[in-house]
Amino acid sequence: MKSLRFMLSLVLLSLSTLAFAQTDAQKSFEKLKTLAGTWEGTFDGKTMRVSLRVTSMGNTLMHEMAGDGRPDDPISMFTIDGDHLLLTHYCDAGNQPHMVGTVSPDGKTITFNFVNASNLVSSQMGHMQRATFNFIDDDHHTEKWEFAMSNGKEMGGLLDLKRTK
Amino acid sequence: MNYPRFMLPVVFMSLCAVSFAQTDAQKSFDKLKTLAGSWEGRVTTVPPQPDIEGKLMTTSLRVTSMGNAIVHEMTGAGRPDDPITMLYLDGDRLLLTHYCDAGNRPRMTGKTSPDGKSVEFEFLDIAGSTQYGHMHHAVFTAVDANHHIEDWTYMEPGDKPVHAHFDLQRTK
Numbered sequence: 344m345k346s347l348r349f350m351l352s353l354v355l356l357s358l359s360t361l362a363f364a365q366t367d368a369q370k371s372f373e374k375l376k377t378l379a380g381t382w383e384g385t386f387d388g389k390t391m392r393v394s395l396r397v398t399s400m401g402n403t404l405m406h407e408m409a410g411d412g413r414p415d416d417p418i419s420m421f422t423i424d425g426d427h428l429l430l431t432h433y434c435d436a437g438n439q440p441h442m443v444g445t446v447s448p449d450g451k452t453i454t455f456n457f458v459n460a461s462n463l464v465s466s467q468m469g470h471m472q473r474a475t476f477n478f479i480d481d482d483h484h485t486e487k488w489e490f491a492m493s494n495g496k497e498m499g500g501l502l503d504l505k506r507t508k
Numbered sequence: 509m510n511y512p513r514f515m516l517p518v519v520f521m522s523l524c525a526v527s528f529a530q531t532d533a534q535k536s537f538d539k540l541k542t543l544a545g546s547w548e549g550r551v552t553t554v555p556p557q558p559d560i561e562g563k564l565m566t567t568s569l570r571v572t573s574m575g576n577a578i579v580h581e582m583t584g585a586g587r588p589d590d591p592i593t594m595l596y597l598d599g600d601r602l603l604l605t606h607y608c609d610a611g612n613r614p615r616m617t618g619k620t621s622p623d624g625k626s627v628e629f630e631f632l633d634i635a636g637s638t639q640y641g642h643m644h645h646a647v648f649t650a651v652d653a654n655h656h657i658e659d660w661t662y663m664e665p666g667d668k669p670v671h672a673h674f675d676l677q678r679t680k
Contacts, residue, residue, distance in 0.1 A: 398581075398590045400609040405592060407572075416572045418579060420594065420607060424635050431605075433594060435574040461598040 368428040371446045371453050375404055375421055375428075375476065378484060382504035386410065393486070393504055408502075419474075430455045432471045438463040440470045452477045457491070469493045482506035533602040536620045536627045540578055540595055540648060543569045543656055547676035551584070554671045560584060567658065567676055582674075593646075604629045606643045612636030614643050625649055641665050654678040 365373070375395075382393040391410040398405050404421040415435040421444075422429050428444035439462055442455035455474040463470055472491035478484050482505060489499035530538070547567040551560055565584045572579050573596075580593040589609040595618075596603055602618035613636055616629035629646040645661035658674040 398592050399607045399611075400589050402609065402611045403592060403607040415574045418572050418577060418594070420592070422607065422613060422636070424613075431594075433573045433577040433596060435576060437573075437576045437597075439577075439596060439598075461603070462596065464599075 366426050367446060368423055368426050368444070371428045371444055372404070372421065372423050374446070374450070374478065375453065376401075377481070378476070378478075379404070380506050381508040382484070383507050384502050384504040386500055386502055389413070391502055391504075392507075393502065428453070428455075430474060432474070434471055436467050436470065438467055438470050440472075442471075442474060451479075465493065467493065472497060473499075531600045532620065533597055533600050533618075536602045536618055537578075537595070537597055539620065539624075539650070540569070540618075540627055541571050541575075542653075543648065543650065544571050544578070545569060545678050546680040547656070548679050549674055549676035552673045552675075554673075557670060557672075560587070560672070563587075565674055565676075567674065591643075602627070603632070604646065606646075608636075608643055610638075610640045610642060612638055612642050616646060625651075639665070644669070 376397050378395045379397050380395060382395070384391050384393075389411050391408065394407045396405045397403070402422065406419040406421065407416065409416050417435050418433040420431045420433075422431075430442040430444060432440050432442070434440065438460045440460040441458045443458050444453050444455040446453050453476045457470070457472045460470050469490055469492040471488060473487075473489040475487040476484060477487075484504055486502045486504065487499060488502070489497055491497050545568070547569075549565060550562055551565050553561050563584050565582060568579075568581045570579045570581075571577075576596060578595040580595060581590065583590050591609050592607040594605045594607070604616045604618060606614050606616070608614065612634050614634040615632045617632050618627050618629040620627050626647050626649040631644045634642055641662060641664040643660060644663040647659040649657040649659070651657060654677060656676055658676065660672045660674070662670045662672070664670055
């Protein structure tokens with residue numbers, strides 16, 4: 344797979360990357376990485392748990408959401424692609440929307456908007472349209488997930504999350 | 509989000525989908541789902557890679573997103589890398605996206621072998637830089653309920669293939 348030479352190159356690349364100015368996408372990605380950990384909040388009176396984990400040697404942030412008594416367990420993957428911060432949502436609805444993220448002028452909010460999706464078919468209920476991450480402090484953030492239904496309506500939910508680890 | 513109202517149609521759609529004939533991609537996807545669990549085994553490489561040759565590797569496969577995705581994760585003792593691979597359906601295709609330590613994300617399309625024992629993934633396309641190479645090919649072979657093999661081929665710069673063979677026993 345990867346030789347020692349390859350690993351050394353990666354380490355050197357990481358170090359050299361730090362020496363250069365980061366793009367807005369990279370800055371936003373680094374900010375999202377500060378959310379790594381486990382989080383808990385309530386939605387509709389039920390406990391929801393979110394975990395965020397840095398993987399793939401720092402190249403990916405994995406987001407997972409689960410709730411008490413709920414069968415769904417969607418996964419979202421955050422990555423950098425050139426100058427873009429991307430989110431791919433592996434949705435319970437069966438499709439995989441891709442969204443691109445932009446940071447607010449005050450740096451406290453990152454909003455991901457729908458670009459396209461794989462496995463998007465008309466028989467599905469719709470697709471995730473937008474995700475908004477709001478940074479409050481080290482142990483508190485909110486996530487708003489908005490779903491576009493196939494009938495043109497949107498619905499959404501706000502998760503108010505406190506860090507548990 | 510009004511989840512109860514939202515979830516019922518999703519469950520109904522899933523039941524409807526089961527009642528129709530499955531595509532080859534769906535059959536292959538369901539076959540891969542039988543690998544859900546935790547696995548452990550040694551890796552052998554060709555040409556030999558001293559940093560991982562013979563090392564104990566741990567793999568987990570987990571069905572998520574209400575059955576619409578499989579998360580594959582691989583770690584090794586004393587290794588900093590932790591690549592994630594997502595397996596899912598896109599129409600009549602079985603796809604794999606590998607979130608690689610090298611910073612790129614190759615996609616591959618999977619098909620079941622004629623004997624039904626293996627699901628083989630061929631390179632489709634890639635996002636991100638290939639400066640340090642990329643994962644190019646993967647084969648999952650079910651031996652029995654508690655034993656499977658994964659063969660991953662990484663293409664180093666200059667299109668030099670490195671083959672890694674994982675012989676995995678179920679631990680959970």
